[in-house]
Amino acid sequence: MKMEEFEVNPWDVKGVVDYEKLVKDFGISRLDEKVLKRIEKITGELHPMLRRGVFFAHRDFEWLLNEYEKGNKFFLYTGCGPSGPLHLGHIGTWLFTKWLQDKFDAALYFQFTDDEKFLFKNKSYEEIQKYLEDNMADVAALGFDPRKTHFLIDTRHASLLYPIAIKFAKKITFSIVKASFGMTNEDNIGKIFYTAMQAAPAVVPSVLAKKNIPCLIPLGVDQDPHFRVARDVYPKLGYYKPAILHSVFWPALKGPEGKMSSSDESSAIFLHDTPKDVERKIKKYAFSGGRDTIDEHRKLGGNPDVDVSFQFLKFMFIEDDAELARIESEYRSGRMLTSELKAIAIKKINAFLKKHQKKRAKITQKVLERNWLWAS
Amino acid sequence: MKMEEFEVNPWDVKGVVDYEKLVKDFGISRLDEKVLKRIEKITGELHPMLRRGVFFAHRDFEWLLNEYEKGNKFFLYTGCGPSGPLHLGHIGTWLFTKWLQDKFDAALYFQFTDDEKFLFKNKSYEEIQKYLEDNMADVAALGFDPRKTHFLIDTRHASLLYPIAIKFAKKITFSIVKASFGMTNEDNIGKIFYTAMQAAPAVVPSVLAKKNIPCLIPLGVDQDPHFRVARDVYPKLGYYKPAILHSVFWPALKGPEGKMSSSDESSAIFLHDTPKDVERKIKKYAFSGGRDTIDEHRKLGGNPDVDVSFQFLKFMFIEDDAELARIESEYRSGRMLTSELKAIAIKKINAFLKKHQKKRAKITQKVLERNWLWAS
Numbered sequence: 001m002k003m004e005e006f007e008v009n010p011w012d013v014k015g016v017v018d019y020e021k022l023v024k025d026f027g028i029s030r031l032d033e034k035v036l037k038r039i040e041k042i043t044g045e046l047h048p049m050l051r052r053g054v055f056f057a058h059r060d061f062e063w064l065l066n067e068y069e070k071g072n073k074f075f076l077y078t079g080c081g082p083s084g085p086l087h088l089g090h091i092g093t094w095l096f097t098k099w100l101q102d103k104f105d106a107a108l109y110f111q112f113t114d115d116e117k118f119l120f121k122n123k124s125y126e127e128i129q130k131y132l133e134d135n136m137a138d139v140a141a142l143g144f145d146p147r148k149t150h151f152l153i154d155t156r157h158a159s160l161l162y163p164i165a166i167k168f169a170k171k172i173t174f175s176i177v178k179a180s181f182g183m184t185n186e187d188n189i190g191k192i193f194y195t196a197m198q199a200a201p202a203v204v205p206s207v208l209a210k211k212n213i214p215c216l217i218p219l220g221v222d223q224d225p226h227f228r229v230a231r232d233v234y235p236k237l238g239y240y241k242p243a244i245l246h247s248v249f250w251p252a253l254k255g256p257e258g259k260m261s262s263s264d265e266s267s268a269i270f271l272h273d274t275p276k277d278v279e280r281k282i283k284k285y286a287f288s289g290g291r292d293t294i295d296e297h298r299k300l301g302g303n304p305d306v307d308v309s310f311q312f313l314k315f316m317f318i319e320d321d322a323e324l325a326r327i328e329s330e331y332r333s334g335r336m337l338t339s340e341l342k343a344i345a346i347k348k349i350n351a352f353l354k355k356h357q358k359k360r361a362k363i364t365q366k367v368l369e370r371n372w373l374w375a376s
Numbered sequence: 377m378k379m380e381e382f383e384v385n386p387w388d389v390k391g392v393v394d395y396e397k398l399v400k401d402f403g404i405s406r407l408d409e410k411v412l413k414r415i416e417k418i419t420g421e422l423h424p425m426l427r428r429g430v431f432f433a434h435r436d437f438e439w440l441l442n443e444y445e446k447g448n449k450f451f452l453y454t455g456c457g458p459s460g461p462l463h464l465g466h467i468g469t470w471l472f473t474k475w476l477q478d479k480f481d482a483a484l485y486f487q488f489t490d491d492e493k494f495l496f497k498n499k500s501y502e503e504i505q506k507y508l509e510d511n512m513a514d515v516a517a518l519g520f521d522p523r524k525t526h527f528l529i530d531t532r533h534a535s536l537l538y539p540i541a542i543k544f545a546k547k548i549t550f551s552i553v554k555a556s557f558g559m560t561n562e563d564n565i566g567k568i569f570y571t572a573m574q575a576a577p578a579v580v581p582s583v584l585a586k587k588n589i590p591c592l593i594p595l596g597v598d599q600d601p602h603f604r605v606a607r608d609v610y611p612k613l614g615y616y617k618p619a620i621l622h623s624v625f626w627p628a629l630k631g632p633e634g635k636m637s638s639s640d641e642s643s644a645i646f647l648h649d650t651p652k653d654v655e656r657k658i659k660k661y662a663f664s665g666g667r668d669t670i671d672e673h674r675k676l677g678g679n680p681d682v683d684v685s686f687q688f689l690k691f692m693f694i695e696d697d698a699e700l701a702r703i704e705s706e707y708r709s710g711r712m713l714t715s716e717l718k719a720i721a722i723k724k725i726n727a728f729l730k731k732h733q734k735k736r737a738k739i740t741q742k743v744l745e746r747n748w749l750w751a752s
Contacts, residue, residue, distance in 0.1 A: 155538060158537075165566075166491050167494075169565045171564065173561065175561040185550045185551040186551055187550060189548050189549070189553055189568050190572065193568065196565060
């Protein structure tokens, strides 16, 4: 794969992603100043991920704001594919989703795609179910409002989702799935059908309430093809097209290619990692924008734009723009060394994980059943 | 289509079916004397549909009898695709299934494939649901033991069926579905997935009981491809391959080509038909094996082998072999005219429908919910 080549689909991200090209290829819109201003006017402030371009694109988001301003409230839909322990790359979207829930007082439907992961991964049904339980506890600990949040599990809630999914499926041919996801005749028929299950939650509240309710989906941009495929089907079934906010990929520990992956230990910091794990991984693996020697670094300065520790701080761990700007300028000038930058990242990440792990310990199977899982 | 050409798949039957060729093409076994004797030894008598070759072939049925004789009891699985009102062509298999239930004291899982009919037919979801309610009432009225019979609706019981179906789906490629059902890239992804939903009920009791239980599926031979596709998957998932009993097609009113169809009023006698409807349809449409003139008929005799009224009597409405033989010989000799044969058929069919309609009137939505629908 040449440097300028990259590939983004829901199951694979390869190469260095050119987001400008992606916006054009996917036919999505940049989140420009005008849209950001409209959000700020409603919410009173912009989330750091909006200010810093982590969420960078959208579909129909201006329409959604129009509806919101007319009093037509939306609900949120996002999801998690349980195929391994969760890492920092997963939760950015969800923390942003929590912010949206708080600011817009929105219900959230959170889909766990255990069917997808079983069908696409070389893992047993039982393994996937184990990760499902594990991932649900982590998600529940992120701070969503349990009274307004409903976990949907594709297998367990299939009596709700499958009857909706077949309505999408009836209007999607294998040709479309082939073109959109690069599937072949040798792919299994569950994979081929699956995209219909991912389309369904965007209308679940409308189905339940028997009226059309706008939907906003915050997602990693790799998930966009599912909704590109289903996009034209929503109105055919009498529903609004869901609005979408797209995030860039969380950088992998080892550098700018691809994304964090739960199947590669050295590519990710997991939510269950100990302070020692985090220290070791950041020190050993975190791709550095520093120079080869201290002398050179002092003279020429570091490059925060490719430095993974800096990117972590920017993406999630430093809210204050002034503080982030100070670190950026110190590092760029060479006054701050990579070891010092890494020390900040380790401290911030560990503070976050300590709090998270404490909250997570309280999420038992019983708490999930009682407070989080959707019940008809 | 030339006379010797025919086509049989779960959604289409064309031409005059050559069952001898079908047995070879499908790789199924004839129900021969030896097997019939074994059944008779256990059940004490042979059902007319076995004596007369309506059920003519099988898969693994001898294995099933071996297991039964060892004390390893089987359950029954059959189904109904709700896309219109039920007709006589549908219920032959089910009446035979009831006999098996009684004789072998077997539980029955009865699948209603509302997803299939929605995905394959140009009908709305609501239409299919209407026929589902209608068909369930008819099936419940056929005399199954409600304590041992469980209706599974693909959409409504998807939380039970979908998690099983994806285990089959993971091991079935589009290439296989393409080759087995003649699907193309332009078929919708729900149709492509569907066969996995039909494979699932054959292991539902095993899944629920957490042990392997043999399964017997009585079906019209057009449904065999579903189980040919799933056949090798059952043992891979740790289950027995289901045994199958195959029936020929119920003759269509208008003659030996194809089968009765609920979408063609003149091809079928419906369970809701009035005595006048039946009389009119038999007189007007029922293909006759008689001669062009009474003189000729008296001289040369009629042909009961192609006469639809006679076939109806043989398939379902006359149990007594001596009585059937007498009618056959009278007709063949020319002593019995077509009008007389038709009068017998009209009388027998109407007697059956009168009883059925009386029982059916008692099957309300509440009765279905309480006595028939599977509940976890």
